[in-house]
Amino acid sequence: MTDLPTRRARRLDTRGGPTPDRTRVLGILNVTPDSFSDGGLHQAYDAAVQHARDLVAAGADIIDVGGESTRPGSERVPMPVEQERVLPVVRQLVAEGIPVSVDTMNASTAERAVELGAAIVNDVSGGLADPDMARVVASTGVGFVVMHWRGHSDRMYRNAEYVHAVDEVRREVEMRVAELIVLGVRQEQVVIDPGLGFAKQGVQNWEILAGYERFASIGLPVLVAASRKRFLDGVGSPEGAPPKDRDLATAAISLLAAERGAWGVRVHDPAPTRAVLDVWDAWRAARS
Numbered sequence: 001m002t003d004l005p006t007r008r009a010r011r012l013d014t015r016g017g018p019t020p021d022r023t024r025v026l027g028i029l030n031v032t033p034d035s036f037s038d039g040g041l042h043q044a045y046d047a048a049v050q051h052a053r054d055l056v057a058a059g060a061d062i063i064d065v066g067g068e069s070t071r072p073g074s075e076r077v078p079m080p081v082e083q084e085r086v087l088p089v090v091r092q093l094v095a096e097g098i099p100v101s102v103d104t105m106n107a108s109t110a111e112r113a114v115e116l117g118a119a120i121v122n123d124v125s126g127g128l129a130d131p132d133m134a135r136v137v138a139s140t141g142v143g144f145v146v147m148h149w150r151g152h153s154d155r156m157y158r159n160a161e162y163v164h165a166v167d168e169v170r171r172e173v174e175m176r177v178a179e180l181i182v183l184g185v186r187q188e189q190v191v192i193d194p195g196l197g198f199a200k201q202g203v204q205n206w207e208i209l210a211g212y213e214r215f216a217s218i219g220l221p222v223l224v225a226a227s228r229k230r231f232l233d234g235v236g237s238p239e240g241a242p243p244k245d246r247d248l249a250t251a252a253i254s255l256l257a258a259e260r261g262a263w264g265v266r267v268h269d270p271a272p273t274r275a276v277l278d279v280w281d282a283w284r285a286a287r288s
Contacts, residue, residue: 022281023257024264025273026101026122027052027060028227031085032069032077048089056098059274062120064266065089065113066103070124070198079106091116101145107132114140120191122266124198125149126176138184145223146180148173148195165204166211169194174218191221191263197229205231209253212260221263226253228268244269251276 031048052063067085068077086102086109093100094117101120102113107130110121114136120143127133128149137144148169150159162168173192181187194215196205205226208215215222226232227250228243236249251272254265258280267273 023254023262023277024061025059025254025270025277026062026064026223026225026264026266027055027058027270028266028268029055029063029065029089030069031065031067031089045088045092049092052089052093052098053096055270059270059277060267062099062101062264063093064101064103064120064122065093065118066122067109068104079108082106083109083112087112087116090118094118101143105129105133107136111136111140114142119143120145122193123147124193124195126173127180128176134180134183134185137180137189138186141186141189143191144180144185144189145191145193146173146177147193147198147225148176150199159199160201160204162204165200165207166214169200169208170211170214170218173215177218177220187220191223192218193223193225196224196226197231202231205229209256212257212262216261222257222261223264223266224253224257224262225266226250227266247272255280 029048029052052065055063065086067082082104086104090100090102090113100113100118101122102110102118103122103124104110104113105123105125110123110133114121121133121137122145123129123133124147126146126149127137173194177187177190177192180190192215194208196208200208209224209226212222212224228246232246232249233239233241235246236252237245247269250267250269254267254273255276257265258277265273
């Protein structure tokens with residue numbers, strides 16, 4: 001088992017590292033049979049590792065590895081199955097020097113992935129699904145993406161009721177971060193994610209995006225994860241087209257998020273997002 005100081009040395013600085021003003025691109029690696037966009041395409045170990053390499057070549061800064069689908073209506077995966085899918089891939093990517101985030105709601109999976117060198121835990125439940133998650137994150141010192149969450153995927157849309165979506169989501173995220181800090185997680189470890197598509201119906205997601213500054217005002221780094229989600233259907237591509245046809249809309253959101261100072265964006269195809277972010281970086285550089 002890797003000792004704690006070594007694990008901490010591998011941790012990505014959620015505040016920025018050498019380029020604190022550059023929006024990071026998280027490439028999505030679903031090692032699952034049933035994810036909404038690419039389920040089954042990268043489930044085998046060799047296919048998963050190669051896809052991670054392809055994501056990095058296309059411009060991803062971090063690979064976000066997940067073994068449990070959170071698409072609407074999906075059911076939980078047994079933890080041993082999740083770990084069998086995820087941990088060998090994490091081990092190999094770390095060995096190749098690729099920064100890794102582990103996308104999991106299970107504290108045991110997170111802890112084992114961090115022992116292998118994962119730098120960030122991305123928990124769509126914000127630590128609510130597993131009460132031991134806060135301990136794991138606090139004791140290892142890794143970055144922790146805390147997403148707004150109102151229940152598991154098989155029932156989350158029952159909870160998509162808001163009077164003022166932006167204010168309510170912001171308040172719930174802020175309260176969850178405060179709870180985690182009480183449990184020992186340090187503020188500098190936390191990145192917040194407003195949870196686009198999770199317990200939110202179509203227009204509510206656009207309201208969240210339009211209200212980005214309200215989330216930024218919490219004072220923590222923000223991750224925007226809009227990639228290929230259903231609310232993008234028919235925006236910049238024909239209605240009913242395959243999810244991959246939403247990559248241009250995803251890239252547009254990535255640019256708007258970067259312009260507003262987002263810490264990171266999480267995408268299936270980094271190439272169009274990296275292209276628009278490189279343009280944005282060049283534009284900014286010319287103004288400075």
